[in-house]
Structure formats: structure tokens, C-alpha cells
Amino acid sequence: MYGWRGTILNVDLSSGKIDKEKLPEDMAWDYLGGRGFNIKTLYEELEPGVEPLSPENILVFGTGPLNGTPLGCGRMTVTTKSPQTGFFVEGNNGGFFAPELKFAGYDIIVIRGRADKPVYLWIKDEKVEIRDASHIWGKTTWETDRIIKEELGDPEIQLRYIGPAGENLVNISIILGNRARAGGRGGAAAVMGSKNLKAIAVRGSDGVKIAHPTEFQEALLEIWEDLDVDGSKDPFTRIWGLYGSPIVLRIQQEYGTLATNNGQEGVFEKVMDISGEEFLKNYVVKPKACFCCQSPACSHWCEVRDGPYAGTRTEGIQAGSTEALGSYCGISYLPAIIKGHALCNELGVGMFSTGTTIAWAMEAFEKGIISSKDTDGLELRFGNHEAMLQLIRKIAYREGFGDLLADGVKKASERIGKGSQDFALHV
Template identity: 40%
Template sequence: MNRILRIDLSKEKISDEKPRRDWALKYIGGRGWGARKIWESGIYVDPLGPENLIFFASGPLTGLLVPSAGKMTIVSISPATRIYADSSVGGAFGAELKQAGYDAIALRGISKKPVYIMIDDGNVEIRNAEEYWGLGALATEERLKKDIGDEGIYVLSIGPAGEKLVKFACITSDYGRNAGRTGMGAIMGSKRVKAIVVRGFRDIPVADVDRFMEIAYDSFNSIYENEFLDIWQRQGTLQVIAWANERGVLPTRNFQETMFEHAEEIGGDKMEEVKTTDRACFACPMTCGNYCVIREGDTKVVVEGPEYETAAMLGSACGIKDLKTVIKANNLCDDLGIDTISSGNLVGLLMEAYERGILTKEDTGGIELKFGNDEALLKILEMIARREGIGDIVAEGVR
């Protein structure tokens, strides 16, 4: 513990840094710590250039048995806004990083070729990733686990969108947990880092174990006794679809409306029909990650979620009324490595422009980009992530 892993990709140099005690006390948690590191590193840099630092930081409780102790924050200068940005990711990567002996990872420079970083219980290697370049983020995680021969490792990976520097590319972990916002996947792609793999077996020291466990026990009990726990476990954030629609604040057809007549078809009650089990981030009793499976013929699509933001932006904001289509789009975004919120927002914008006659089939590559067109949604997401046709323009995002 109490180490920052520093990697200069341009020089292929790996080193350790001792965190400053005054910073640790002053900036509690990975987000504050990361913000100070970015400030010290330099904020007036090209977000996709070698000087931009990307900092992966755990918090003081990450990896311990307290609620929601699996979170990790990724901090950098965003390619979408060119200012400071951070994005959080759940799952268990942050906890495993702590158990591998590191509190944080600092990446700088640009690798000469595609690589992945292997952190194996304190031992660090930069490995060739050319065979994984071009794969989806989910496929990369699956392949790495198979090739390394350990299903117990944890992976952060990018998809084609990150490789092609889509400004809202995300970083994916744990088969669908995402650092979705602010384009962190594009920064990894610019550095030619396909993935970061971690495996750790170390205990995390606690100063007063008895007192710590007493507080942790109280924290868990406060959640177990909460009257809203049941609905959160059954539907997760997707329950918010009905709430938002009833109050007239649900993004609908690119925010032209705030109520969706088919809200119940993409909400929590409908999701329970295709949900197979609950899933949780590390040490979290909420288990709000709804594991959904849809089958069409020989095809099976598995996704954790969708979350409210995903169903709103890829569903009602695009006029999509079929939850199965939302789930397919969610899975596609996870594998392509693009943020579902930004993607849905942009597709909704394109659909409105198409319906108003501002865009034509000539602009869209023959796609009838109308609200509610399920196939058009899936096709345009592919084009954005791969920078094909009009997708190349949309991949730059909006401000």
C-alpha cells in the first residue's frame, strides 16, 4: 500500500512514487487527490498529447468491507471539454488495485505500439497488445482472462471508440462497469494503452480493526434496514424512469418533450421480465446491477443494467419504446467503448435534425434516422464509434 505506480509510456519507464502525506490528509479520496495531481502536472496541455496525465485513483476505504468500497476515480484533462474532468467506475478494479499494493496509477506519454499494463501483485510489466487492438472492450476483457489463464483478474479496457479517439469514449471494466463520462477512453487510446490488468493478494492494513468493523457493521445495517432497499435491489436506477415521467422531467425525443407515452415499456417493471439475477459492485449490499439477458434465435445479449441514464438517453430521448433495443444498444456501447449518455444525446440530436429536414439520407449514409427507429439507433452507434460516414463528425461531440 501507500504507493503510486508511475509509468512513462514514451520512455517505457516504470517507477513507484510515495504519496505526500499532506496531500493524503488534505484531499481525502481519489477525486481530490487526482485533481491536485493534474493541477501539479499541468492543465494547459493537449488532452490527447503525451504531456497529459491520466490518473487512476482509489480512495482511503477502497478494498475494505464498507458499503461501496469498490469505486475508483479516473482524472485527466478531457478531450471533450479541454478542461479538468473526472469519471468514476464501479465493480472491483479499484479494490484489486489496492490488494496488488497500489493506491493509484499515473500514466503519461505515448507508447510506440499498442500495449497493455499487467500489475501482478506488485510486479508490473508493459506487454504487447497488438493482437487485441481493434477488439471490443468486452471482448478484450474476455480474451485477456483466457490468455492469462485467470478468470479472477480485473481489467480496464477500451473499445474501437477509444482507439479512434472518439471524444466521449469510455473505459470499461468488469463486463460493463464504465468510467463513462468525459472521454477517458480516448485518452487511453491516444496513449495506445488497450487495457490495464490487475491481480492482487495483499491484505489492506487497518489501524484499529475492531473499531473499523463496528462502524462498517453499522453502515451495512443502515442500508439493510432502509425501506427503499427492496425496490433498488429489484430495479436499480431504472425505477427512476417512471418517477421522471410522472413528474414531467423524462428526456423525450431530444428534449422536445418531457413525458414519454411508452415510458412503462422501458422502465423498471418491464426490466424485471428479462432480468436473471442481481449483481453488485465490491462490498455493496445494494446489488442494483440488474443482469439482463435477451435471446433472439441463436443470438444472446447480456448486459448489466441498463441504468436510468442509459434507458432515458438511448430510449425515450431517441423515441425508442422497446426495452430489448435499449439493452442491445447498451451492450453495443459497452463493447464499442462509448458513453451511453453522450451517445444517446447525439443520436437524439441527429434524429431531430433528420425529421426537420436538416439532414437527409444522403448525409446519413442511407439510414432513415427517425425517432423510434430501432435499427437506425444501432447502426448509427456503430458509425460513431468507428468514425464512419457522418459518425466521424458526431464522434467529435458537442459542447
């Protein structure tokens, strides 16, 4: 098969059994990969009523036929039954993991069961092993990235991991890779945590076969020319390449759709303080991209150099960060948003869901529905970035008021009641 490596990797953490199954050719044609593979697997395997955090739930990582080719970026899909919604959660995140998995010889990983102690999965071409992760349990995602690479002696290893939030079964936790590539809103990381699976590490050494290499290369050159930041005819491509998605905030502002103060308003008067322009001018160090990114790199390595959050370094600030941790919460101090983004990534909580949940709590506080007695003494007013940062930690560790918020805005508002459900933003 071209485009595929032809193997599904099945891992049962309860029994420790690992087996490799041939990827059925009709499945490859009918479901195309990633999302299609994952949903089919979930649909066929999960019994109705399966408890998301039980060993009976499964976690599926699916690649696509272009991952691992120069035309395929690094995106991959993780799918499971969500502990937050009871429906399925599907996270699509970038980086380098998906191509590396293909290089190792696999198209899909299906994780079943639950290990009896913390473990991580190590895939090195045909060799696959379940290793002890007791020494990494409790570590942040960044520490996990460093420790596993050092332990296995290869800085090029690609990883997917969870932070303390996933271990603490936080419903708004996410799975990360490359220290910034997040996916799986709806508690995919909590499912991984419930299985005692801290990380998956992969390294491969073989390529993906292409049926018509010459034609493929010609098509590739055409696409690259079209997406060249300086030469592109599409103005949005040029802007995207320069600023990344934070530029979107000003467009939303123009249309009156920039959710502000928990969506009470659609215009944020301090939008320029958190704009893509401000970010690029004062905080960006260099652009970063996923594997063979066809679009101009949308991600940036950034740094806060002065003020109370000086020394914060992180990657992957997107419009989601500046909106969810910014305008949603009435926060216009960009260093605090960058710090919040770094905390979300390191602790493994999703910044969209976290920002939305904190913004709801701020509105409930300002309306007198909750008080500082409920919030562990925090003055949860819009714009209070110190309180927002404390809450991110509390959510990840399920501490005090953070425990209520850790299940997401819908459940938190149902528990608080008193009309707060009316302004809880969720779908």
C-alpha cells in the same frame, strides 16, 4: 498508514520507465483520495494549453481509503484533460479494479507519454510490466477481457480497458471494466487510446490495514442493517435493490422531467414499456454488484430471449441506458435498448453521450436540417431503433455520419449549424 498502501505507481509509456513513489502522508490527509488526488496531480503537472490527445496529457487512476476494506465499494476515479471539452474529465466507475489495485500495493496510477505500439500494463503485486497488445488492438472490450485473462492464466484478474471507440479517438468514448462498469465521459478512453494503452490488468495478494478493526466492524454491521433490502426503513433502498436505477424513469415521468424526443417533451407516453418493472419481469437474469457493495446491488445481468435481438446478453442496464437510448430517442422497444447498451459497452462508447447525440441528430432530421444524404441513407426518425443501433457502430468506428457524431453533440451541432445548436443538449 492505515487505509492506504502508501504507493503511487508512475508509468511513462514513452520511455517504458516504471517507478514507485511513496504516497506523501499530507497528500492523503489533505486530498482524501480518488478525485482529490487526481485533480491535484493534474493541476500540478499539466501545463496550460496541453493538447488532450498528446503524450503530454496524463491519465490518473485514483482509489480512496475505503477501497479494499469491507466498507469500501469498488468505485474508482479516472481523471484526465478532456478532448471533448478541453476541461478535465472525471469518471467514477465501479466493479472490482480499485480494491484489487490496493491489494497489489498501489493507491494511484499515473500514466504519462505514449507507447510506440499498442500495449497493456500488467500489475502483479510488486511486479509491473508493459506488455505488447498488438493482438488485442481492434478487439471489443468483452474480447479484451477474455483474451487478457486467458493470456495471464487467471480469471480473477481485474481490468480497465478501451474498445474500438477509444482506439479511434472518439470523444464520447469511455473506459470500462468488468465488461459493464463504465466511466470517463468526455473522452478518457480516447486519451488512453492516444497513448496506445489498450488495458490495465491488476492482481494483488495483500490487504488494507484498518486502524481500529473492532469499531470498524461494528460500524459496518450498522450500515449493512440499514441498507438491507428487506429490512430497510427507507422505501427507496428497497426499490433500488429490486429494480436498480431503471425505476427512476417513472419518478421522472411523474415530475414531467423524463427527457423525451431529445428533450422536446418531459413525458414519454410509452414509459411503461421501458420501465424498471418491465425490465425486471422480462429481461433480468440475476443481480450483480460491485466489490462489497453497501447498497443493494443496482446492476443486473440480463438477456433478450426472443425477437430480432434474441441472444443479446449484457450487464449494467441503468436509468441512463433506458433514458438516453430510449425516451431521448423516442424508442420504446426495450430489447433494442438492451442491444444498444450492449453495443455501447462492447465498443466502448458512453451511452449517455451517444444517446444524446443521436437524439439531437433525430431532431435535426425531423426538422429537415439534415437528410438521408447526410446520414448515409439512414431514416433518422424518433423511434427508429435499427437506425440508432447502426449509428452506435458508426460512431465507434468513425464511419460516415458517425464520424461527425463521434466528437459529441456540441461539436456536431456547430458543424451542421442551421440553428441545430439551439437544441443540442450539453453543458
